Amino acid sequence: MNIQEFAVQLKLPYIKSNSKELIDEAIHLKLSYEEFLKIYLSREYDLRKNNGIKTRLRHAKFPVKKYLEDFDYTKYGK
Secondary structure: OOHHHHHHOOOOOHHHHHHHHHHHHHHOOOOOOHHHHHHHHHHHHHHHHHHHHHHHHHHHOOOOOOOOHOHHHHHHHO
16 A cells, blocks of 8 residues: 555545655655654644534534624724
């Protein structure tokens, strides 16, 4: 099995999609195994965290998207 096949079986989408780039980056920066694994796993963690947020927002089915940038503070004395 290669890295992509392991990543599919272990359900690691970031590693599946970016393994070659990460390995090239580690070689170029001369990272230790520990640093390499830390970067690899932190990026996988970040992807899962962001996907979880997107999924929860989608399942919440809010009628309208609202953003803090659009909030009118003048209505509330600020």
